[in-house]
Amino acid sequence: MPKRLVDRIRSIMPGSGKKKSPVYQRREIPRDQHNVSRSMISEAAKKVLHRLNKSGYEAYLVGGGVRDVLLGGKPKDFDIATNATPEEVHDLFRNSRLIGRRFRIVHVVFGREIIEVTTFRGNAGQTDDAADADDRKTSEHGLLLRDNVYGSMEEDALRRDFTVNALYYCIRDFTVIDFANGVDDLNNRQLRLIGDPETRYREDPVRMLRAIRFAGKLGFDIEPATEAPIKELAPLLTHIPAARLFDEVLKLFSAGHGEATYDLLTQYNLLAPLFPETVKALEAGEPDDLIRKALRNTDARIAQGKSVTPYFLFAAMLWPALQAEWRRRQDNGDPVQPALHGAIGKVIGRQVQATSIPKRFSGPMKEIWELQMRLPRRQGKRAFTTMSHPRFRAAYDFLLVREDAGEIEPGLGKWWTEFQKGDERHQERMLSQLGSEGPKKRRRRRKPVKRPVQ
Ligand code: ATP
Ligand code: MG
Numbered sequence: 001m002p003k004r005l006v007d008r009i010r011s012i013m014p015g016s017g018k019k020k021s022p023v024y025q026r027r028e029i030p031r032d033q034h035n036v037s038r039s040m041i042s043e044a045a046k047k048v049l050h051r052l053n054k055s056g057y058e059a060y061l062v063g064g065g066v067r068d069v070l071l072g073g074k075p076k077d078f079d080i081a082t083n084a085t086p087e088e089v090h091d092l093f094r095n096s097r098l099i100g101r102r103f104r105i106v107h108v109v110f111g112r113e114i115i116e117v118t119t120f121r122g123n124a125g126q127t128d129d130a131a132d133a134d135d136r137k138t139s140e141h142g143l144l145l146r147d148n149v150y151g152s153m154e155e156d157a158l159r160r161d162f163t164v165n166a167l168y169y170c171i172r173d174f175t176v177i178d179f180a181n182g183v184d185d186l187n188n189r190q191l192r193l194i195g196d197p198e199t200r201y202r203e204d205p206v207r208m209l210r211a212i213r214f215a216g217k218l219g220f221d222i223e224p225a226t227e228a229p230i231k232e233l234a235p236l237l238t239h240i241p242a243a244r245l246f247d248e249v250l251k252l253f254s255a256g257h258g259e260a261t262y263d264l265l266t267q268y269n270l271l272a273p274l275f276p277e278t279v280k281a282l283e284a285g286e287p288d289d290l291i292r293k294a295l296r297n298t299d300a301r302i303a304q305g306k307s308v309t310p311y312f313l314f315a316a317m318l319w320p321a322l323q324a325e326w327r328r329r330q331d332n333g334d335p336v337q338p339a340l341h342g343a344i345g346k347v348i349g350r351q352v353q354a355t356s357i358p359k360r361f362s363g364p365m366k367e368i369w370e371l372q373m374r375l376p377r378r379q380g381k382r383a384f385t386t387m388s389h390p391r392f393r394a395a396y397d398f399l400l401v402r403e404d405a406g407e408i409e410p411g412l413g414k415w416w417t418e419f420q421k422g423d424e425r426h427q428e429r430m431l432s433q434l435g436s437e438g439p440k441k442r443r444r445r446r447k448p449v450k451r452p453v454q
Contacts, residue, residue, distance in 0.1 A: 024179055025179075061080060081119075086098055086106050086117075157180060161194065162214065256303060371389060
C-alpha cells in the first residue's frame with residue numbers, strides 16, 4: 001500500500017496506532033427505521049437538495065440539521081454537502097454567492113434564511129504528500145492552518161468533529177447515512193470525537209468549545225476519551241484568532257443553557273482562555289454571583305423567545321474583572337470616576353486580545369458600566385437625563401441583576417421601576433422625597449448656574 005494512503009488511513013481511523021477503537025463502517029438507515037420527517041426540514045433546504053439532485057449531483061443534508069431533527073428538535077440552520085464544486089452550485093442558483101477565498105463555500109439565500117452548501121472535503125489527517133501537505137498545513141501545535149482539499153463523501157464525514165455531526169440525510173430515498181456510528185451515539189446521548197481526540201483538538205482547539213456547547217445544549221455526556229484531553233489542551237485556544245473566539249462565546253451563551261455552559265467551561269479550564277481577566281479576578285476572590293444571575297436571566301429570556309444582546313452578556317462576564325481593577329485603582333488613590341474610566345479601558349483592552357469585541361458592542365458595554373454610577377444620582381433633572389440615555393434600559397436591567405446578586409442594597413432598582421411607570425406628578429413627588437432623604441449634594445467649585453425663577 002502506498003505510504004500516503006497508509007498514513008491517511010492511520011490518521012483517519014479513530015485512535016489507530018494507540019488504542020483499540022471501532023473501525024468505522026458506512027451504514028444506511030432506511031426511512032422506516034428513523035424519525036426524520038421531511039416536514040421538519042425547511043422548504044429552502046429541500047429546494048436546494050432537489051435542484052442539486054435533479055442536476056445530477058449528490059447532495060445531502062448534514063451536520064446539526066440532521067442531528068437536531070433526529071432528536072426531535074428544531075435545527076438552527078441547514079447545511080448541505082455535495083459533490084458539485086462551488087462554481088457548479090453557484091451556477092445552479094441565481095440567489096447564491098461564493099464565500100471564502102481558498103476553500104469556497106456557497107450561500108444560497110432565501111430571504112432571511114441562508115443554506116450553506118459545501119463541496120465534500122477530504123483528508124482528515126496529515127499526509128506526507130507535498131501537494132496535499134501544502135493544502136492541509138498544520139502549525140507546530142498541530143493546528144490545522146488550511147483545510148481545503150476536495151474529497152469523497154466518506155472523507156467528508158470523517159473530517160467532521162463529532163460522530164453525531166457526521167450524519168447525512170438523502171432526500172431521494174429518505175435514508176440516513178452514518179459513517180461513524182453517529183446514530184448509536186445519538187441514541188446513547190454521547191458526544192464522541194471522530195478519530196483520536198488529542199489530534200483532533202490540536203488540529204482545531206475550537207472543537208473543545210463545541211464539545212461543551214453541544215453538551216450544554218443537547219444535554220449529552222462527553223464520552224470519556226473525548227473528555228479526557230480537554231483540561232490539559234484548553235490553553236491551545238489562545239492560538240485561535242480573537243474574532244473567531246468572540247463568535248464562539250456568543251454561540252456558547254445564546255443557546256439557552258448559559259449557566260450550565262458557564263459551569264462546564266469552568267470545570268474544563270476553558271473559561272480562562274476566553275475571559276482571562278475574569279478568571280484572574282474570580283481566583284483572587286471576586287464573587288461570580290452577578291455572572292450567574294445574568295446568565296440565568298439570559299436563559300429565561302431565550303426560553304421566552306427574546307433576544308440576547310452581546311454587550312449585556314459581555315458587561316456581565318467582565319464585571320468581576322472590572323470590579324477588581326476599579327477597586328485596585330481607588331486603593332492606589334485614584335478618585336472614583338477616573339478609576340472607573342481607567343479600569344474600563346484596561347479591562348476592555350485585555351479582553352479584545354482574547355476574544356475581540358466589535359466596537360458596536362464595546363461602546364454600549366462601557367455605557368452600561370458607566371451608567372451604574374449615574375443610576376444612584378437622581379436629584380434635580382438627573383433622573384430624567386439618565387432615563388433618556390439610549391442605554392438606560394440595559395443599564396437598569398443590569399442594576400436589577402446586581403441587586404439580585406446581593407452586590408448592592410435592594411431599593412434602587414425598585415425606585416427606578418416605579419419612576420419609569422409613574423406619571424409626571426408621581427415622578428416629581430418621588431424626586432422631591434429624594435431631596436430630603438437622598439445623599440447630600442456635594443459642593444462644586446463651579447460658577448452657580450442661574451436658574452429661572454418658577
Ligand atoms: P449548530 O448549527 O446547531 O450550532 P452544527 O453541528 O450544525 O450545530 P455548525 O457550526 O453549523 O454546527 O457546523 C456544521 C457542521 O460542520 C457540523 O455539524 C460539523 O459536521 C462540521 N463542523 C463545524 N465545525 C467544525 C470543526 N471545527 N471541526 C470539524 N467539523 C466541523
Ligand atoms: Mg449548523
